Amino acid sequence: MEKLLDILNQIRSDIDYENENALVDDGILDSFDIVSIVSELSMEYDIDISIDDMTAENFNSAEAMLEMINRIQDED
Amino acid sequence: MAYTSFGFLGFLVLVAAVYYIVPKRFQWAVLLAASYVFYLFSGVAQIAFIVGTTLITYLAGRLMQSIRDDYKSQLAKLPKEAGKEVKQELKKKVNNKIRRVQFGSVILDLLILVVVKYLNFALQNINTIFNLFHYDAKLPLINIIVPLGISFYTFMSMGYLIDVGRGRYEAEKHLGKFALFVSFFPTIVQGPINRYDDVGKQLGQEHKFDYNNFKFGAQLMLWGFFKKMVIADRAFPAVSTIFSADKYLEYNGSIYFFGMLMYALQIYCDFSGGIDIARGAAQMLGINLPQNFERPYFSMSVAEYWRRWHITLGAWMREYVFFPVMLSKPVTKISKFFRQKGKKQIAKLVPSVITPFIVFFLIGVWHGASWKYIAFGLYNATIVASSVALAPVFKKLIEKLKINTDTFSWRVFCIVRTFLVLGVSKILVKAPDLTAALHMVKSIFTQVDFDFIFGFDGRIFELGIDQKNMFVLFVAVIVLFTVSVLQETGLKLRESLAKQNIAFRWAIYLIALIVVLVFGIYGPMYDAADFIYQAY
Numbered sequence: 012m013e014k015l016l017d018i019l020n021q022i023r024s025d026i027d028y029e030n031e032n033a034l035v036d037d038g039i040l041d042s043f044d045i046v047s048i049v050s051e052l053s054m055e056y057d058i059d060i061s062i063d064d065m066t067a068e069n070f071n072s073a074e075a076m077l078e079m080i081n082r083i084q085d086e087d
Numbered sequence: 088m089a090y091t092s093f094g095f096l097g098f099l100v101l102v103a104a105v106y107y108i109v110p111k112r113f114q115w116a117v118l119l120a121a122s123y124v125f126y127l128f129s130g131v132a133q134i135a136f137i138v139g140t141t142l143i144t145y146l147a148g149r150l151m152q153s154i155r156d157d158y159k160s161q162l163a164k165l166p167k168e169a170g171k172e173v174k175q176e177l178k179k180k181v182n183n184k185i186r187r188v189q190f191g192s193v194i195l196d197l198l199i200l201v202v203v204k205y206l207n208f209a210l211q212n213i214n215t216i217f218n219l220f221h222y223d224a225k226l227p228l229i230n231i232i233v234p235l236g237i238s239f240y241t242f243m244s245m246g247y248l249i250d251v252g253r254g255r256y257e258a259e260k261h262l263g264k265f266a267l268f269v270s271f272f273p274t275i276v277q278g279p280i281n282r283y284d285d286v287g288k289q290l291g292q293e294h295k296f297d298y299n300n301f302k303f304g305a306q307l308m309l310w311g312f313f314k315k316m317v318i319a320d321r322a323f324p325a326v327s328t329i330f331s332a333d334k335y336l337e338y339n340g341s342i343y344f345f346g347m348l349m350y351a352l353q354i355y356c357d358f359s360g361g362i363d364i365a366r367g368a369a370q371m372l373g374i375n376l377p378q379n380f381e382r383p384y385f386s387m388s389v390a391e392y393w394r395r396w397h398i399t400l401g402a403w404m405r406e407y408v409f410f411p412v413m414l415s416k417p418v419t420k421i422s423k424f425f426r427q428k429g430k431k432q433i434a435k436l437v438p439s440v441i442t443p444f445i446v447f448f449l450i451g452v453w454h455g456a457s458w459k460y461i462a463f464g465l466y467n468a469t470i471v472a473s474s475v476a477l478a479p480v481f482k483k484l485i486e487k488l489k490i491n492t493d494t495f496s497w498r499v500f501c502i503v504r505t506f507l508v509l510g511v512s513k514i515l516v517k518a519p520d521l522t523a524a525l526h527m528v529k530s531i532f533t534q535v536d537f538d539f540i541f542g543f544d545g546r547i548f549e550l551g552i553d554q555k556n557m558f559v560l561f562v563a564v565i566v567l568f569t570v571s572v573l574q575e576t577g578l579k580l581r582e583s584l585a586k587q588n589i590a591f592r593w594a595i596y597l598i599a600l601i602v603v604l605v606f607g608i609y610g611p612m613y614d615a616a617d618f619i620y621q622a623y
Contacts, residue, residue: 046413
């Protein structure tokens with residue numbers, strides 16, 4: 012989780028990732044932020060995040076993102 | 088049948104009455120029948136197109152679903168000791184099959200739209216090129232009346248196909264209910280662009296009569312009539328005079344600026360008013376349509392504006408164009424290339440700069456087959472892409488100038504700046520052609536006419552809005568502005584009004600109704616002017 016929070020804070024430092032759970036639904040992250048997050052996560056965790064994973068639920072909270080990362084890593 | 092006609096009101100009341108009287112399991116059928124009757128008013132021949140798109144989309148959805156179901160049963164039958172590779176191989180095969188159906192059906196839907204809406208534009212351009220080379224060949228243009236709402240229902244259908252292909256939700260089994268999703272009459276003229284998993288599902292469900300829904304829906308419709316008939320249609324004559332092809336050269340920069348303001352007012356009230364009417368009508372039937380506008384002129388940047396104006400089109404583009412392009416192999420490859428070279432900033436920037444151009448080009452073309460819409464798209468893309476690219480520079484500049492961005496004055500500055508930047512793109516769309524648009528924008532900066540601005544010479548009243556109408560427009564805009572500011576603070580006006588005493592409440596309803604009836608502009612045959620977005 013620490014690593015993920017570090018990555019997220021590098022992209023947008025003005026967000027309280029630990030407590031927000033509607034990052035996409037409430038429009039806190041915009042499309043450009045989401046794409047930056049996806050490209051960072053792909054690099055840092057060496058995973059392929061596909062278009063099928065691009066749902067609001069997967070990016071609404073740091074926890075959801077971590078779950079998605081773990082799931083993709085398991086599938087590989 | 089225009090949404091602002093008395094005919095439509097009568098139609099809606101009749102549909103609502105039947106809808107709430109019949110056994111609930113037939114409610115979808117009432118709406119489907121009503122939607123097709125409504126569609127027939129726009130022409131009999133055009134119905135073939137919407138039926139065609141409905142069938143293609145429905146069948147492809149079913150096919151993709153059966154491939155996926157089949158896969159699940161195969162997966163269940165696999166022996167327990169089957170390795171990961173076997174499962175992955177199977178998944179890959181199935182995904183490829185689904186992708187093929189998805190791709191083919193999306194292309195078919197798109198093809199119908201392109202032929203009907205864009206083929207003539209392409210043919211005209213080819214003819215122009217022939218002429219340039221003195222080649223005396225002329226491709227004949229096709230003669231089709233563009234079917235009502237084709238851009239809207241085609242986009243909804245393509246979204247459905249992509250979602251089912253991605254496995255976001257299961258395909259609809261019921262052809263009738265699916266046909267209703269594509270053709271639902273309040274949304275067929277100008278949206279919103281609905282998602283199947285939201286509106287499609289609601290349409291298939293049973294709905295009990297709910298007084299609050301009915302009342303709130305009627306109020307929203309009335310508010311829509313106010314925006315459309317009292318404001319938009321009142322501003323319309325000035326817009327068409329100032330931007331007319333034969334007359335515009337008689338005017339100067341200040342008049343163009345006034346024209347731009349009037350057009351900004353007209354297009355917002357026309358489109359969002361139409362959406363309010365659609366959402367209100369649907370709410371009376373117990374269906375909640377998505378928001379399509381969130382007071383876009385209060386946006387502090389162009390990117391924010393596009394998240395608040397025509398929200399469902401923006402969401403569609405984000406979901407089905409922006410993300411797929413950003414995550415596509417070529418774009419990620421370019422990005423990776425720069426990253427490996429140690430140029431992390433450029434690696435980040437490349438996709439953020441390329442993608443807006445693709446998205447806004449499509450948004451431009453979506454509005455119509457003409458070069459001015461393409462210019463409009465590219466202008467917006469340039470602004471959005473450069474604001475992303477220059478964000479660090481602006482940040483530094485703001486720090487250096489010690490600007491406190493957490494102030495009311497900074498907010499107002501950003502809002503006005505965004506509005507003016509967008510004003511240019513509005514002129515691009517409204518001017519007779521690109522040369523005229525450039526002339527107008529240049530004049531705004533070079534010809535300032537104080538006599539006109541302060542109304543000394545009364546010319547402002549000679550452009551299609553006389554003194555009396557200007558006064559009504561002015562008061563109406565103040566009402567609109569006040570309501571918008573209140574909404575901006577998070578106040579839910581209809582709910583707050585419902586809590587007031589009955590006498591006060593009904594006084595407000597009656598005043599609103601009378602205002603629309605007295606001050607609404609009625610065009611020929613007592614129908615208000617057509618909606619602008621109806622043509623898109």
